[in-house]
């Protein structure tokens with residue numbers, strides 16, 4: 001099982017569902033809807049939806065049963081990317097091999113498109129069919145992972161640590177929140193809605209947290225070693241802005257060592273779900289070994 005294979009099996013359903021859940025671009029306010037579709041469709045690895053599906057599979061459920069939940073997580077992710085790229089944050093002009101949302105639609109529309117995607121995420125997740133208690137838990141997971149205790153809080157500290165020299169503890173605090181929490185929530189939500197036990201949900205959240213740290217360190221490494229045409233973002237942008245990344249603060253060797261050890265703990269957890277968790281093992285390896 002490799003990423004290309006797994007992605008080819010599940011991506012068409014994800015892409016189709018994302019397109020159907022987005023507001024039609026023929027509907028008013030058209031420019032807002034065009035910006036939302038631009039930021040969500042035609043690009044992206046869909047790593048978080050794939051993790052959500054893999055976690056559901058690991059506890060014995062089908063991927064289709066968590067498809068809308070998986071899409072709701074991708075909406076939050078796409079919102080975070082639009083805002084992350086804004087001139088007042090990372091000021092990036094390239095994303096998923098295309099000009100960033102604000103380059104095409106202007107800052108004001110990009111901000112609103114992000115806001116609307118964040119809202120659409122919760123509308124989508126709360127509309128999932130299933131046990132109301134489980135759906136409510138899933139909504140809570142996504143809310144907590146997105147806000148000040150998760151992605152937004154991590155982004156805040158990431159911004160404040162620019163040009164600073166954070167400790168290893170502070171760096172992992174930032175990475176675990178800005179990226180790790182949403183990835184951990186993808187796994188927890190897949191497990192919850194897939195009918196996993198509380199213990200399984202916690203195990204899979206822990207797996208996701210390790211994958212998330214590894215995923216963001218790999219992102220930092222790719223910013224230094226990758227090529228813009230492959231990563232779909234302007235390579236070297238972090239150095240240019242003096243961002244506190246793992247390789248910048250600790251050096252490449254140490255960054256790779258921390259990422260590898262985080263991947264190893266994810267693999268240890270994933271193996272407990274063998275054979276249903278085979279995709280989780282592959283996705284943990286992909287988080288580190290990917291080229292884009």
Ligand code: IPE
Pocket residue numbers: 043044045046047077096178179215216219292
């Ligand atoms: C980029 O995420 C931002 C991070 C949190 C590292 P991805 O690498 O998953 O971006 P897409 O969705 O594939 O474009």
Ligand code: IPE
Pocket residue numbers: 080081084090092151155178179219233
């Ligand atoms: C982004 O981290 C984390 C988010 C919550 C969006 P980065 O700023 O490193 O992500 P990229 O490199 O722009 O995708």
Ligand code: MG
Pocket residue numbers: 084090158
């Ligand atoms: Mg950033």
Ligand code: MG
Pocket residue numbers: 084085090092
């Ligand atoms: Mg960025």
Ligand code: MG
Pocket residue numbers: 219220223
């Ligand atoms: Mg980055």
